[in-house]
Amino acid sequence: xxxxxxxxxxxxxxxxxxxxxxxxxxxxxxxxxxxxxxxxxxxxxxxxxxxxxxxxxxxxxxxxx
Amino acid sequence: xxxxxxxxxxxxxxxxxxxxxxxxxxxxxxxxxxxxxxxxxxxxxxxxxxxxxxxxxxxxxxxxxxxxxxxxxxxxxxxxxxxxxxxxxxxxxxxxxxxxxxxxxxxxxxxxxxxxxxxxxxxxxxxxxxxxxxxxxxxxxxxxxxxxxxxxxxxxxxxxxxxxxxxxxxxxxxxxxxxxxxxxxxxxxxxxxxxxxxxxxxxxxxxxxxxxxxxxxxxxxxxxxxxxxxxxxxxxxxxxxxxxxxxxxxxxxxxxxxxxxxxxxxxxxxxxxxxxxxxxxxxxxxxxxxxxxxxxxxxxxxxxxxxxxxxxxxxxxxxxxxxxxxxxxxxxxxxxxxxxxxxxxxxxxxxxxxxxxxxxxxxxxxxxxxxxxxxxxxxxxxxxxxxxxxxxxxxxxxxxxxxxxxxxxxxxxxxxxxxxxxxxxxxxxxxxxxxxxxxxxxxxxxxxxxxxxxxxxxxxxxxxxxxx
Numbered sequence: 001x002x003x004x005x006x007x008x009x010x011x012x013x014x015x016x017x018x019x020x021x022x023x024x025x026x027x028x029x030x031x032x033x034x035x036x037x038x039x040x041x042x043x044x045x046x047x048x049x050x051x052x053x054x055x056x057x058x059x060x061x062x063x064x065x
Numbered sequence: 066x067x068x069x070x071x072x073x074x075x076x077x078x079x080x081x082x083x084x085x086x087x088x089x090x091x092x093x094x095x096x097x098x099x100x101x102x103x104x105x106x107x108x109x110x111x112x113x114x115x116x117x118x119x120x121x122x123x124x125x126x127x128x129x130x131x132x133x134x135x136x137x138x139x140x141x142x143x144x145x146x147x148x149x150x151x152x153x154x155x156x157x158x159x160x161x162x163x164x165x166x167x168x169x170x171x172x173x174x175x176x177x178x179x180x181x182x183x184x185x186x187x188x189x190x191x192x193x194x195x196x197x198x199x200x201x202x203x204x205x206x207x208x209x210x211x212x213x214x215x216x217x218x219x220x221x222x223x224x225x226x227x228x229x230x231x232x233x234x235x236x237x238x239x240x241x242x243x244x245x246x247x248x249x250x251x252x253x254x255x256x257x258x259x260x261x262x263x264x265x266x267x268x269x270x271x272x273x274x275x276x277x278x279x280x281x282x283x284x285x286x287x288x289x290x291x292x293x294x295x296x297x298x299x300x301x302x303x304x305x306x307x308x309x310x311x312x313x314x315x316x317x318x319x320x321x322x323x324x325x326x327x328x329x330x331x332x333x334x335x336x337x338x339x340x341x342x343x344x345x346x347x348x349x350x351x352x353x354x355x356x357x358x359x360x361x362x363x364x365x366x367x368x369x370x371x372x373x374x375x376x377x378x379x380x381x382x383x384x385x386x387x388x389x390x391x392x393x394x395x396x397x398x399x400x401x402x403x404x405x406x407x408x409x410x411x412x413x414x415x416x417x418x419x420x421x422x423x424x425x426x427x428x429x430x431x432x433x434x435x436x437x438x439x440x441x442x443x444x445x446x447x448x449x450x451x452x453x454x455x456x457x458x459x460x461x462x463x464x465x466x467x468x469x470x471x472x473x474x475x476x477x478x479x480x481x482x483x484x485x486x487x488x489x490x491x492x493x494x495x496x497x498x499x500x501x502x503x504x505x506x507x508x509x510x511x512x513x514x515x516x517x518x519x520x521x522x523x524x525x526x527x528x529x530x531x532x533x
C-alpha cells in the first residue's frame with residue numbers, strides 16, 4: 001500500500017460520492033497513515049487461492065479439537 | 066435474600082426458580098437501585114418500569130401455576146441500545162437514529178426472552194458502537210460507577226457501568242474492537258467476547274459485518290457462560306453461524322488443572338502501569354496454584370493484525386454509513402463522523418487483501434501457540450483514565466491515551482478469537498483492573514471454566530461501588 005495523501009482520500013471520497021472537506025482529508029491521512037505504513041512495510045504475500053471465507057475453514061477445524 | 070439486586074444472574078435465576086425470591090421482588094430491587102444511581106450514572110437511556118413490573122407479575126403467576134419458561138425465568142435484564150425489538154425504539158446512541166423503531170427483534174434478545182428473561186431497559190453506548198472510551202457528545206459521556214469522572218470504556222459503556230452498579234444482573238454488549246472487553250476492564254465486571262460466528266448478529270445494529278460479535282457483560286464467568294449458552298448457536302437469519310457448535314457444558318465445568326496458559330513475551334507487556342503488571346504476576350501465580358501449566362507464548366506480529374483489523378472496520382463502517390454520510394453528515398457527532406471518514410482511506414483491493422489475509426493469519430497464530438489452551442494478557446495498559454484526559458476535543462494528548470488504551474484489543478477481533486475479561490486487581494486509586502483470557506476458536510467454554518476457577522479463588526469481582 002502506498003503512503004497516504006489527502007489527495008488520495010479526496011479521490012476515493014469523490015468516487016464513493018461522500019462529501020469530505022480538504023482539512024478532513026488531511027486529518028484522515030494523518031490518522032490512518034500508521035496502519036497503512038505498517039501493512040506496506042510487511043509486504044504481505046497471500047497465497048493465490050485464498051479467499052475471505054478461508055478464515056472460516058481454518059476456524060472450524062478447531063470445533064473438533 | 067437481603068438485597069435481591071445484588072445477586073448474580075445465576076443466583077437470582079436460581080432463587081426465583083426455587084421460589085426463594087419472586088420476579089417482582091427482584092424487579093423492584095433493581096428499579097430502586099436504578100432510581101438511586103441513574104441521576105449520576107445515566108447508564109440507561111430508556112427504562113420500562115411499568116412494562117417490566119407487569120411482566121414480572123406474569124412470570125410469578127406462571128411459576129405459581131407450574132410453568133417455567135427457561136433458565137432465566139423472571140430475571141429482568143437491560144441491554145446496549147443496539148439490539149432491536151420489533152416496534153420498539155433502538156436509537157444506537159445517535160441523533161441519526163433518534164425516534165427510529167425496529168422492524169424485527171434481535172435473535173440474541175429473542176433467545177433471552179425465550180429463556181424467560183424480561184426486558185428492563187436500554188443502555189448507554191458510544192454512537193453507533195464506534196468509540197472505545199464511552200464518550201458520546203449526543204448523550205453525554207458514559208460515567209464509571211467507581212468514579213464518575215472516569216470513563217467506562219466503550220462502546221458498551223452502559224453495559225459495563227450498569228452491571229458494575231448492580232442495576233442489571235447482566236447485559237448484552239458487542240465487541241468489534243474491544244467494546245465488551247474495555248468496559249469490563251474499566252468497570253470491574255466480567256465480559257465475554259465470543260468466538261466470531263458463534264452468536265447471531267441478526268437484528269443487532271451492525272458496525273463491521275466481518276468483525277462484530279455479540280456477547281455478555283456480567284458479574285461472573287459463570288453468568289457469562291449461562292448467557293452464551295442461551296444466545297449462541299446456528300441462526301438462519303445469520304448464515305455465518307451455520308457451523309456454530311452447541312454449548313458444551315461439560316467443557317465449561319471442566320477442572321482447570323492441566324490447562325496450558327501462554328504468557329506473551331512481547332507486545333502485551335509494553336507500556337504497562339506497575340499495577341497492571343502486578344495484576345498479571347498475581348494472576349499467573351493464581352493459575353499456577355490452580356494446577357495450570359504456564360508457558361511463554363511467542364505470538365506473530367500483533368501490530369500487523371491490528372492494522373489489518375483497522376482497515377476492515379473503517380471500510381465496512383463507512384460502507385454501512387455512506388447513505389447518511391451523503392445526506393445527513395451534520396447529524397453525527399464530530400468524533401463519529403471523523404472516525405467514519407477514516408474508511409475513505411483505502412482502495413477496494415487493499416480492503417480485500419486485509420480480508421483475505423485473515424485465514425492465513427489465524428493459521429499462523431495457531432501454529433505459533435501450539436497446544437496452548439489460553440493466552441493471558443492485559444486488557445489495557447492502565448486502569449480507567451478520566452473523561453477529560455480522553456476527550457479528543459481537549460487536545461492531541463487524548464489521542465495518545467486512547468491509542469495506549471486500545472492497543473491490546475484488535476488482534477483478537479481480527480483472528481476471531483474468544484476472550485474473557487476477569488477482574489484481577491485494583492489500582493492505587495481503587496479502580497478495577499481486568500485481564501483477558503484469550504482462547505482458541507470455539508474455546509469459549511474453556512475460558513468460562515478457567516475464569517470460574519479463578520473467581521472461586523479470588524475476590525476481585527466481588528466489591529460493589531457506592532454512590533458518593
